[in-house]
Amino acid sequence: MTYLPKPKLHRRDAPVNSLGYTRADYEGAVSTLCAGCGHDSISAAIVQACFDLDIQPHRVAKLSGIGCSSKTPDYFLGASHGFNSVHGRMPSVMTGANLANRDLIYLGVSGDGDSASIGLGQFAHVMRRGVNMTYIVENNGVYGLTKGQFSATADKGSQSKRGVVNSDSAIDLVSLALELGATYVGRSFSGDKEQLVPLIKGALLHRGAAFIDVLSPCVTFNNHAGSTKSFDYVREHNEAVNRIDVIMPHQSITTAYPPGSLREVVQHDGSVLRLRKLAEDYDPTNHLNAVTHLQQGHAKGELLTGLLYIDSSAEDLHVHLNTVDSPLNRLAERELCPGNATLTALNASLR
Amino acid sequence: MKPTDIGAPEYFHKVVDCQWACPAHTPVPEYIRLIAAGRYSDAYMVNWNSNVFPGILGRTCDRPCEPACRRGRVDEEPVAICRLKRVAADNKEDITDRLPKPVAKKNGKRVALIGAGPSSLTVARDLLPLGYHVDIFDGDSRGGGMMRSQIPKFRLPESVIDEEVGYILGMGVETHFNQRINSIKNVLGKGYDAIFVGTGAPRGRDLDLPGRKEAAAHIHLGIDWLSNVAFGHIDKIAKRVIVLGGGNTAMDCCRSSRRLGGEDVRVVVRSGFDEMKASPWEKEDAQHEGIPIINFHVPKEFLHQDGKLTGMVFEVVKAEYDAKGRRNLVPSGEADVTMECDAVLIAVGQENAFPWIERDIGMEFDKWGLPVLNEKTMQSTIPNVFFGGDSAFGPKNIIWAVAHGHEAALSIDRFCKGLDVKARPGPAVDIVSQKMGIHEWSYDNYISEEQRKRVPLKPLELALANIKVEVELGFDAKLGFAEAQRCLNCDVQTVFAPKLCIECDSCVDICPTECINFTIDGEEVELRSRLKAPAKNLDQAIYVAGNLKTGRVMVKDEDVCLHCGLCAERCPTGAWDMQKVLIQIAHAGAGGGK
Numbered sequence: 001m002t003y004l005p006k007p008k009l010h011r012r013d014a015p016v017n018s019l020g021y022t023r024a025d026y027e028g029a030v031s032t033l034c035a036g037c038g039h040d041s042i043s044a045a046i047v048q049a050c051f052d053l054d055i056q057p058h059r060v061a062k063l064s065g066i067g068c069s070s071k072t073p074d075y076f077l078g079a080s081h082g083f084n085s086v087h088g089r090m091p092s093v094m095t096g097a098n099l100a101n102r103d104l105i106y107l108g109v110s111g112d113g114d115s116a117s118i119g120l121g122q123f124a125h126v127m128r129r130g131v132n133m134t135y136i137v138e139n140n141g142v143y144g145l146t147k148g149q150f151s152a153t154a155d156k157g158s159q160s161k162r163g164v165v166n167s168d169s170a171i172d173l174v175s176l177a178l179e180l181g182a183t184y185v186g187r188s189f190s191g192d193k194e195q196l197v198p199l200i201k202g203a204l205l206h207r208g209a210a211f212i213d214v215l216s217p218c219v220t221f222n223n224h225a226g227s228t229k230s231f232d233y234v235r236e237h238n239e240a241v242n243r244i245d246v247i248m249p250h251q252s253i254t255t256a257y258p259p260g261s262l263r264e265v266v267q268h269d270g271s272v273l274r275l276r277k278l279a280e281d282y283d284p285t286n287h288l289n290a291v292t293h294l295q296q297g298h299a300k301g302e303l304l305t306g307l308l309y310i311d312s313s314a315e316d317l318h319v320h321l322n323t324v325d326s327p328l329n330r331l332a333e334r335e336l337c338p339g340n341a342t343l344t345a346l347n348a349s350l351r
Numbered sequence: 352m353k354p355t356d357i358g359a360p361e362y363f364h365k366v367v368d369c370q371w372a373c374p375a376h377t378p379v380p381e382y383i384r385l386i387a388a389g390r391y392s393d394a395y396m397v398n399w400n401s402n403v404f405p406g407i408l409g410r411t412c413d414r415p416c417e418p419a420c421r422r423g424r425v426d427e428e429p430v431a432i433c434r435l436k437r438v439a440a441d442n443k444e445d446i447t448d449r450l451p452k453p454v455a456k457k458n459g460k461r462v463a464l465i466g467a468g469p470s471s472l473t474v475a476r477d478l479l480p481l482g483y484h485v486d487i488f489d490g491d492s493r494g495g496g497m498m499r500s501q502i503p504k505f506r507l508p509e510s511v512i513d514e515e516v517g518y519i520l521g522m523g524v525e526t527h528f529n530q531r532i533n534s535i536k537n538v539l540g541k542g543y544d545a546i547f548v549g550t551g552a553p554r555g556r557d558l559d560l561p562g563r564k565e566a567a568a569h570i571h572l573g574i575d576w577l578s579n580v581a582f583g584h585i586d587k588i589a590k591r592v593i594v595l596g597g598g599n600t601a602m603d604c605c606r607s608s609r610r611l612g613g614e615d616v617r618v619v620v621r622s623g624f625d626e627m628k629a630s631p632w633e634k635e636d637a638q639h640e641g642i643p644i645i646n647f648h649v650p651k652e653f654l655h656q657d658g659k660l661t662g663m664v665f666e667v668v669k670a671e672y673d674a675k676g677r678r679n680l681v682p683s684g685e686a687d688v689t690m691e692c693d694a695v696l697i698a699v700g701q702e703n704a705f706p707w708i709e710r711d712i713g714m715e716f717d718k719w720g721l722p723v724l725n726e727k728t729m730q731s732t733i734p735n736v737f738f739g740g741d742s743a744f745g746p747k748n749i750i751w752a753v754a755h756g757h758e759a760a761l762s763i764d765r766f767c768k769g770l771d772v773k774a775r776p777g778p779a780v781d782i783v784s785q786k787m788g789i790h791e792w793s794y795d796n797y798i799s800e801e802q803r804k805r806v807p808l809k810p811l812e813l814a815l816a817n818i819k820v821e822v823e824l825g826f827d828a829k830l831g832f833a834e835a836q837r838c839l840n841c842d843v844q845t846v847f848a849p850k851l852c853i854e855c856d857s858c859v860d861i862c863p864t865e866c867i868n869f870t871i872d873g874e875e876v877e878l879r880s881r882l883k884a885p886a887k888n889l890d891q892a893i894y895v896a897g898n899l900k901t902g903r904v905m906v907k908d909e910d911v912c913l914h915c916g917l918c919a920e921r922c923p924t925g926a927w928d929m930q931k932v933l934i935q936i937a938h939a940g941a942g943g944g945k
Contacts, residue, residue, distance in 0.1 A: 007798035007863045009425040011911045036855045044860035088920025219923040
């Protein structure tokens with residue numbers, strides 16, 4: 001970490017987006033995480049994604065639980081709404097917030113401890129309900145805040161910094177999210193922003209439950225030779241199934257790719273996800289195909305990354321519940337109280 | 352592209368923009384840190400070693416360092432480097448015991464310096480500690496040259512000149528004042544091992560216009576008039592004064608006139624206001640004293656009656672640019688303008704003049720009447736005669752004169768030792784890591800958000816009442832500290848060790864000016880274009896280091912790096928380090944040689 005506030009001097013020719021904001025306008029306070037933490041790269045990727053999408057910072061609500069990862073919302077989108085919830089309970093707070101005001105963009109940031117251990121139940125239900133959100137797990141396989149014990153996502157057989165071998169089976173949050181009904185599922189790596197940034201952009205634009213598992217090495221406790229969540233291990237075993245470009249409805253498509261190598265998925269808002277195929281016969285719109293590939297990759301010791309599954313026709317919680325279009329927190333007495341005459345009529349109809 | 356060779360002294364030197372731009376290559380950030388630490392005497396000595404006249408330059412320098420200052424590229428204004436120098440000079444303790452003492456054992460070589468201005472004094476200072484016998488000749492009664500004769504005392508008090516010229520004369524120069532050299536042949540005949548010519552550009556350009564002769568009693572050449580003022584021969588001027596010319600001499604003339612009785616003083620210049628040669632701050636100072644600057648007026652005629660000047664006629668012009676972007680002043684078609692006046696000061700340029708150098712001694716001159724010199728060694732076509740200051744390449748400024756003096760002294764030393772004059776020793780380079788702890792550095796890496804401080808001035812009515820009253824009061828300790836903290840410490844370099852890097856991107860993410868990138872290698876032009884923030888300033892290098900595990904390269908755009916050290920603080924493996932590079936240009940005696 002550093003004690004200094006971030007310098008306020010910036011380059012004069014810093015790129016600006018269509019709102020006139022620079023990337024620095026999407027940043028937050030200076031990080032207090034360990035130097036080199038993968039989580040800081042994910043924060044930077046979120047900054048980049050929001051900058052690229054011309055998102056107004058005050059239209060975003062960022063929510064988190066407890067842990068190193070859950071501290072990070074302080075380090076990006078300093079002008080957004082935020083809620084740092086009880087350990088593992090971020091999904092229910094996010095569900096409630098989303099129900100109250102469907103107009104905001106919801107971004108949940110959690111860790112492997114917060115989501116796969118104490119909050120596993122909450123994780124399951126927020127996925128199956130299809131809350132319209134982007135849910136990012138910053139996955140480092142250890143409890144960094146308590147000095148590096150194995151977390152529930154640590155692979156069986158991997159070693160801790162002190163040489164202890166993990167004997168428990170790992171929870172794969174990607175498989176779980178797929179099983180539970182998430183409609184946008186991806187996996188990426190904090191050290192690969194070229195893949196991570198478009199994946200976050202696609203998730204922010206997706207309607208429904210979008211989940212991204214981001215491998216984020218813990219430089220202090222889990223970046224050694226026996227680890228399966230280290231920079232070196234992830235780089236060696238990373239098998240990207242595709243690369244995506246996110247194209248907004250108002251943008252024109254300029255780059256061309258050979259026929260057959262490209263697949264375009266149109267999302268509900270008209271944005272286009274252009275998927276450049278890297279793995280043969282991988283079809284991210286086919287649930288069964290995605291699950292099979294994941295299992296096969298797992299058996300071969302590969303870490304499949306990229307956009308693993310997408311259902312562009314997904315519907316979210318509000319559709320399921322048939323709520324009104326206007327956010328519930330804006331419904332005043334006039335809309336909520338139909339008046340004495342209506343009540344009398346209703347009562348009469350029941351007599 | 353080829354990985355950057357950070358071992359080459361020029362690489363990091365160029366990153367220190369101010370030091371690179373300074374003709375004498377003063378280690379600017381080094382002395383600014385000392386000022387911030389209140390170590391004024393140490394700051395003074397860092398300056399003295401490089402630029403010889405810190406107190407004088409801290410008031411009068413042309414400051415090429417300031418337009419170069421990196422802060423000017425990320426903030427509204429650069430650091431007030433020049434006036435910080437004065438802070439060191441004003442607040443230092445007695446430093447005489449730190450100066451070189453007269454050398455008891457001489458080396459037997461004798462050198463003659465003609466003219467006692469800044470370049471000659473620099474040569475003297477560099478050669479005396481090496482045991483040379485130095486004779487200095489000047490037509491005036493005291494040393495200092497144009498610093499004393501042409502810069503008005505309200506900008507540069509006499510006491511400062513006396514002090515800093517005195518330091519050098521006190522090192523054991525043999526002075527021959529009130530002796531104008533009228534023949535170089537005489538000097539050549541005296542058996543000196545080397546002769547240095549530092550006689551300045553003493554001839555003011557005149558304007559041969561109708562009425563010039565008839566009204567001669569009221570028309571003066573700017574530099575001659577200034578030196579008459581400086582030596583007390585002139586102490587008043589008429590009420591209505593026109594100053595012709597747009598350089599710093601014109602600014603000195605008009606401001607002096609305001610103090611000697613001029614009430615309606617105006618500057619009239621041929622060119623546009625923005626193209627005037629005067630430094631922007633000198634124009635500001637003149638305007639602050641109520642002097643209008645009238646541009647695009649070309650002098651046409653002096654009006655006179657019975658030998659008395661009554662006014663001047665000007666043609667009004669406008670600027671036109673041709674296809675090559677060259678400016679031409681063409682008549683605007685407006686009627687000529689007549690301005691009434693009682694006196695005119697002509698400050699339209701000055702020239703070199705060498706009537707005392709016989710043309711049959713074998714010295715070559717070019718078509719402009721300037722001696723043919725080697726630009727690096729300052730050596731003329733007579734091997735033991737060297738030039739410097741304004742007499743070398745025409746009028747420049749004090750800091751260039753000092754730089755010439757250093758180079759000439761180095762040449763003279765090598766020449767007298769029988770070494771190749773053209774072989775120049777490189778600079779002394781000292782690199783020290785600033786790391787003290789995990790996030791502690793031995794320099795203050797906090798980036799100040801303060802705006803540039805204004806130098807406090809004497810109230811106008813007091814300043815205009817006496818030509819000897821210094822206008823600028825200088826920064827006090829508090830303002831000086833605040834201004835010093837604006838320095839970005841560009842000499843504390845970001846040094847990258849590819850072998851230690853794990854490519855975690857922490858440095859990329861924290862960098863406040865988006866300088867750092869990890870990307871696929873490419874040719875420079877193409878590489879510059881696809882950085883996170885494209886490196887568009889081609890004057891500034893990009894730092895490329897390869898051999899990373901993923902096969903990528905680290906590319907850092909040096910242009911707007913704040914040297915805040917956050918990349919190094921966020922680096923988990925110490926692949927980035929902040930290392931202070933102190934570069935000192937070779938002076939006489941450096942680089943060995945017997």
